[in-house]
Amino acid sequence: xxxxxxxxxxxxxxxxxxxxxxxxxxxxxxxxxxxxxxxxxxxxxxxxxxxxxxxxxxxxxxxxxxxxxxxxxxxxxxxxxxxxxxxxxxxxxxxxxxxxxxxxxxxxxxxxxxxxxxxxxxxxxxxxxxxxxxxxxxxxxxxxxxxxxxxxxxxxxxxxxxxxxxxxxxxxxxxxxxxxxxxxxxxxxxxxxxxxxxxxxxxxxxxxxxxxxxx
Numbered sequence: 001x002x003x004x005x006x007x008x009x010x011x012x013x014x015x016x017x018x019x020x021x022x023x024x025x026x027x028x029x030x031x032x033x034x035x036x037x038x039x040x041x042x043x044x045x046x047x048x049x050x051x052x053x054x055x056x057x058x059x060x061x062x063x064x065x066x067x068x069x070x071x072x073x074x075x076x077x078x079x080x081x082x083x084x085x086x087x088x089x090x091x092x093x094x095x096x097x098x099x100x101x102x103x104x105x106x107x108x109x110x111x112x113x114x115x116x117x118x119x120x121x122x123x124x125x126x127x128x129x130x131x132x133x134x135x136x137x138x139x140x141x142x143x144x145x146x147x148x149x150x151x152x153x154x155x156x157x158x159x160x161x162x163x164x165x166x167x168x169x170x171x172x173x174x175x176x177x178x179x180x181x182x183x184x185x186x187x188x189x190x191x192x193x194x195x196x197x198x199x200x201x202x203x204x205x206x207x208x209x210x211x212x213x214x215x
Contacts, residue, residue: 001040001043001044003036006026006039006040006043007023007026009043010023010026010053013043013046013051014051014052014053015051018051018053018055018073019053021053021055021074022052022053022055023053025053025054025057026039026054028129029057029129030129031129032129033139034067034082034127034142035057035127035129037082037087038057038069038071038080038087039054040087041080041087041088041089042054042080042089045089047076047078047089047091048076048092050073052073052074052075052076053073054071054072054073055073056071056126057069057070057071057072057126057127058070058124058126058127059124059125060079060106061106061107062141062142062150063105063106063107063150066082066083066106066152067082067083068081068097068106069082070093070124072121072122076092077092077094077121078090078091078092078093079091079092079093079096079097081102084140084154084166085154090102093121096111096114097111097114136203137201138153138201138205140154140155141153141155143200144201145201146200146201146202147200147201148198148200148201149198149200149201151186151190151193152166153166155205156199157199157205158171158199159193159197159198160173160174160196171189174189174192175188175189175192
């Protein structure tokens with residue numbers, strides 16, 4: 001769903017009284033890839049058959065290649081997860097995160113700890129769109145040019161073969177395994193990557209990352 005399709009979805013699916021705020025939110029993320037992905041997911045399958053549009057997007061947490069967002073409408077808020085640009089709705093914010101693997105990934109012991117850290121969606125820091133030319137930021141993990149990618153970002157370049165780190169076989173070769181199956185191996189891999197010397201993000205890396213037209 002592109003911007004025009006999202007605009008049409010708001011026109012036909014969102015109640016008239018809520019459209020103005022929804023259009024304002026859409027305009028705010030005109031040039032922001034992650035914002036567009038989130039709005040696309042929301043309007044492709046409106047949660048709970050709602051007739052309310054997204055009025056605010058907040059970033060709840062970020063770790064490795066995963067980002068946890070809160071999308072708020074007039075009367076409800078929802079949690080969305082993005083991993084490697086794949087978006088999934090986790091449900092209502094007031095129900096929290098139920099999946100223990102997702103909780104652990106973002107550093108929460110359990111649902112109770114999540115709510116202790118994030119008791120009110122209105123208090124979450126708003127996700128700000130990239131301004132103007134976004135080539136100074138990684139299109140996935142949003143690291144600035146010259147900074148290391150979030151560990152696990154699919155755009156990161158492998159320091160051993162200079163291919164894309166999540167696509168090449170070097171991660172398995174360095175660990176001496178055929179597959180990575182647990183958190184301990186990931187921690188060991190991150191240590192090996194740091195020891196070798198990670199390649200920070202640069203705008204030229206965007207050239208090897210698929211565009212919307214190529215996907």
